Amino acid sequence: MIGRSTKLIQSNKRVASVLKKNISLSSSKLFSTCVSACSSHLASLDTYTNRHNYQPENENVHLMLKELGFKSLEEMVKTIIPKSILYGEGERMVLSFDQDGKKTVLNGESDILAELYNHAKLNQVKKSLIGQGYYDNKIPNVILRNIFQNPGWYTPYTPYQAEISQGRLESLLNYQTMISDLTGLPIANASLLDEATAAAEAMAVCYNAHKKEVNAFFVASDVHPQTLAVIRARAAPLNISVVVGDALTFDFAVNRVCGALIQYPNTTGAVVDYESVVKKVHDTGALTVFATDLLALTVLKSPGEFGADLCIGSAQRFGVPLGYGGPSAGFLSVKDDYKRIIPGRIIGISKDAQGKTALRMALQTREQHIRRDKATSNICTAQALLANMASMYAVYHGPTGLKNIANRVHEMAVILNKGIKSMGYTVSSGLFFDTFTVSVSNTEKFLSFAAEKGYNFRKVDAQTISLSTDESININHLNEILAIFASFNGSKTVTANDVAPENLISSSSFARTTPYLTHSTFNKYHTEHAMLRYIKKLEAKDYSLCHGMIPLGSCTMKLNSVAVMTPVTWPEFGSIHPLAPLNQAQGYLRMIEDLKQWLSKITGFDNCSLQPNAGSQGEYAGLLVIKKYLESIGQGHRDICLIPSSAHGTNPASAVMCGLKVVVVECDKLGNVDVEDLKLKISQHKDKVASLMITYPSTHGVYEERVQEICNLIHEAGAQVYLDGANMNAQVALTSPGKIGADVCHLNLHKTFAIPHGGGGPGIGPICVRAHLSPFLPSHPAFDGTQYELPNSVGAVSASPFGSASVLPIVWMYIRMMGSEGLRTATSVAMLNANYLAKKLSEHYRIYYTAGNGLVAHEFIIDCNPFKKTTGIEAIDIAKRLMDYGFHAPTMSFPIGNTLMVEPTESEDIAELDRFIEAMISIRKEIRDIEEGKSDKVNNVLKNAPHTADVVTSDSWDRPYSREVAAFPTEATRERKYFPTVSRLNDSYGDKNICACLPIEQYKH
Incomplete structure (x- = not known):
């Protein structure tokens, strides 16, 4: 091709x-x-x-x-x-x-x-033994083709509608079970963004567990450098003091901390007994957090066994490509005591209307869009697609297979350690899993010499390198590595066959003796045929863009074309280590420079950072940049962030994470920011105002006429304007944040720029800024001494230098193929589709907000409150009934309670729009039947929705409407029918059952 x-x-x-x-x-x-x-x-x-x-x-x-x-x-x-x-x-x-x-x-x-x-082709694919939390691996082809490259898995939305998400929910439950088993802690979430941000979230858990009264956090000096960098950036605005030291010698009794982060095995590979350290930390009332490696835990004693309170890390080496640093699923597991303050999503067990066991996302009521400035985290996007890949990797290999891989990785490291030592080098002593250090005369010279031979190692200091083995290493690699060391110091070459194999862990006190992955799911799908069928069974339970439109307001579920997805699987992008020398990543860097220029042009700004790996991270980074800029001009006392009442829930949560105080600005009767209230709030807080966070078009789906006046008011007050880019799909090529008057914005590349949602991640949230904010953009330890170093930076906000770099080719392809006029047309057609739907449906439903001319932007809100008064029907009933018509529901009850927010995007054709219109008109008739007394207020087709195949084909049918009306209400549903696999779930039951859950099949009666 x-x-x-x-x-x-x-x-x-x-x-x-x-x-x-x-x-x-x-x-x-x-x-x-x-x-x-x-x-x-x-x-x-x-x-x-x-x-x-x-x-x-x-x-x-x-x-x-x-x-x-x-x-x-x-x-x-x-x-x-x-x-x-x-x-x-x-x-x-x-x-x-x-x-x-x-x-x-x-x-x-x-x-x-x-x-x-x-x-x-400009990228140089070398064998990287750099480690530091990133490892090459072998992606099972059955997972590569049927999940990673499969739109049935990468195009669904976050599983908020549990009835049509049971497949992904089961896979994510497998992920949680895998994390809990391997770390030895009972509760795990359904993934975080990466290892470093998971560590920062763990620090927040420790801080909140102490009710923010102890503002110091200990970090062991031998954690991964990028983890320490992200923690420092996260701690600074919260005034948490980060104390770095040797965990074995630090006096926790004298120096009180809220928690202690320890790496096990540590960043240079050593496996150390921390049981006494855990006791010392606990004696002071603090919590212990262990950063760990999942593969190592298949053969090493788990942190839970020696008292850890929290565990964090990355699941990347479980079948997810290196991809220049991401995306890959981070994890966080905790003791049961902390399940109510753990960030992110947790999959739990519930029951449906028929009493059938089912799954749902638990703890939904404490997500940031509900708690807003009281939230303990702003996490919104997780890494569901990558978590699903990692969980399937564990299912495919099972406990025995994983242990075999771990032992092989360890034994290859031992062969290299012994072989290199026999050639006169000094190697690290003590127990290790896959990583050890070697003393060399000149690190730079050695690394350059090794790179010429096709291998990358890690620089520890001027005379020390480390190397890490992984699943992809074979005997030929071992011999080539040994030859490099022999050639460098002129010693006699030793081959792998010359070194007696040995397993150092199995005979040590650290050897794992507790079982893991004992559940049947992890023990019966080890042939490719069985695995394929299991993946397909779960896929069939879910609704994706393969089935039809997902009209989610504010979420922009558009076409993710095969052409944009294809480059993600190229080895030239997938096989690059994020800490490889920059001269080996010139293809990535060229693509990144293209994107920085294009996104800056699209937003009307001057510079861009691609490091934030989610929209929530972009919000956080953008506000940090504003805060750092204000400090640089002597305005560091400004600590008020003005946020409209209609804003996304992540906005106030992000502001609080940046150490800002949230002041809410009211909206007027038309849903616009109330300019008079804004003036009042500015007057009340005067020189304390740091920023305004505003979404444009508004979260209510209209272009506010006075937006430039709003920006001017903020600037006149000496503050900065942050524009939330969630609705950028209504701006691209027609206007821009720069034209509007903002100073910084984040972009949801998983919305506007065609990265698929992946069932709840990955996402990317780069920020674009005006020139005066450019010096403060995120940096990274890997940039030190390079052209990318920013001395005045806010620091690192993600684990890898360029965030989730491996999915950037999607954005590059999308923008490049669309071109300027294609992007302009896309925005225009998105507006056309939304207004066409709004016009057609306005005859049957009240559209909550429109502009003075009766038109909307790219989305609109349907008011369901009148139905509640007359019939008891609510937005949730319409949402569930839409499943019977073959649709995913629009966004429910955001930003206004009991409403549906609809965004068709430009990707949907008129036939699909008309199918949705037909469904909504039919549902309105069903509501009218209740209003007119033709249908019962309690036992009706909406309150009983959705209707599963089991229900409509059961031997008994006692409902006051026909099976045909229940399952096939329109001609379109007769031609193409999608059945939810479970009936409506009991949300309150699910919220009460937060647990370390077994695979769902073990709950079936």
Whole structure:
């Protein structure tokens, strides 16, 4: 494919030359020229834009425009978006694309895949034994193809609607069970973002467990450097003092701390007995947190066995690619005492309406969108897709298979240790699992010498390196590594066969004797056929974009095309260690520079950081940058963050994490920020105001007319404007945060820019900033001494230098294939689709907020409160009934209680929009039947929804409506039916049953 694409690029010189002559034309003329040139028989036919959304000339676009009373998309856009912020003709955003220094406008999918592959080839894939929390591994092909590359697994939404998410919930329950078993602690969450941020969350648990009265946290000096960096960044705004020292000698009795973080095995591989340390920490009332390695725990005594209170780490080496640092699932497990303050999601056991055991996300009432500024974490996106891969890796290998892998990894490390030592080197003494250190005369010289031979090792100091073995190492690698050491010091080469194999752990006091993964799920799917069927069984229980539209307001569930997903699996991207020398990652760095430029242009800002690996992390990083900037100009006393009452729940949680005090600004009757109340709050707090957090278009789905006035008021008060980019899908190429007047914004790349939601992650939340904030962007220990070092940085906010780098090719492909005009059309069609739905449904439902002209932005809110008064029907009943019609529900009760927020995105065609309209009109008729007394207020088709296949095919049927009405209410459902696998869940039961849960099959009666 790549070869054919390269030839196609060469054959298109004629098209390129036509466009080159017109490169100085205005963007509209440039686009016209492109259309003209590309319409020739030489043009690429496999363009992406017309498959992602309708083009302006499409007949269905005209049908919808006619319904709304417009003649063109341009006319509609000018009517909806305030003129003051809409790009004029001369302002239109134009992205510049080059290939090898030459301008290019080739836009076929195969052309652009070839272009990105030219970037990828610049990466040097060497064998990295750097370790430090990142390891190469073997992804089982059955998992690679059927989960990682499968839209049935990577396109679903977070499992808030449990009835249509039972497959992912079971897999995530497996993940929790795996973490609990291996760490020896009873409660685990369903993944965090990475190891370092999990450590920061653990610090917060310790701090909150002490009711914030002890503001010091101990970190052992031998933890991974990136973990310490993230903890320091997280601790600073909370005024938590980070104390670094030797855990074995530190006097905890004298120096009181709320918790102590210890790495086991430590960052250079040593396995140390910390049982006495745990006792010393506990004697002071503090908690112990252990950072650990899951594979090591299959053969080493678990932290839970020697008293750990919390355990953190990464599941990356369980079948997730290196990917230049992510995404990969972090984990956090705790003692039962702390289950109410553990951050993130927990999967628990519940029951459905028929008494059938089912799964749901427990503790939903304490998520940050409910608790807001009282939340203990702002975590929103987890790493569900990667957690599912890791859990399936454990299911596939089982306890015996994992132990065999661990023993092999350990024994290879022992062979290298003994072999290198026999050649005259000094190696670290004591017990280790997969990592040990070697003294060399000159570290830089040795690392350069080894890199020439195809291997990377870790620099510990000027005379010490460390090396870490992993699952991918074989005997040939061992011999090549030994040869490198022999050649470097001129000693006689030793081969792996010359060294007697030995398992040091099995004969030590650290050997694990407690069982793990004893549950049947981990012990019966070890053949590929069985594993395939298990994966498919779970997939069949879930609703994804494969089934139909997921119209979630504020979540932008759009097409994740095969073309954007393909490069993620290329080894040139997947096999790069995040701490490899920068000269080996030139392909990544070039792609990253492209994205920084493009995203800065799209947002109207000057610089960008791609390090935050979730939208919540982006919010946090953006506010940290603002705070650091204010401190730099002598305004560090400013500590008030103004947040509209309609804001996302993560906004106030992020502000509190940054040490800011939240002051709520009210909204007016139209759902806009109440400017008079804003003026009042500014006046009340005067020079204490640090920032305003605002979402645009508003969370209520409208473009606020006075947004520039709002920004000006904040700037006049000496503060900064943070714009939440959750609704960026209504801005791209039509306006921008910079045009609006903001100073910093985060972008949800898993929303606007086509990274799939993965059933609850991964996400990426980069921040874009104006020039004055640029010096304070996130940095990383790996950047020290490089061109990326930022001396005034807020520090590291993620474990790896560029966050979840391996999914950045998705964004690159999306932007590159769409181009400036494609992005502009996408935003316009997203608005068209939303207004078409709103117009059609407004005859049957009350649309909560619209602009003065009756139009909405890219989403809208349906008010369900009138039905509650007349029939007892609520938003949740409509949401569950939509499942019977073959739809995922819109966002429920956010930002207003008992409402549905609908966002169709630009990806859905008119047929799918009409199918949704038909379903909603039919549901309105069902509600009307209750209003008119034709249906019972309690025993009706909405209150009993959803209806499973088991229910509608049961021998008995005592409901006052037919089975056909229950399961096949429309013609569309007869043609294509999706059945939820469980009936409506009992939420209160689930909230009361927080446990270390066994696989669901063991709860079946």
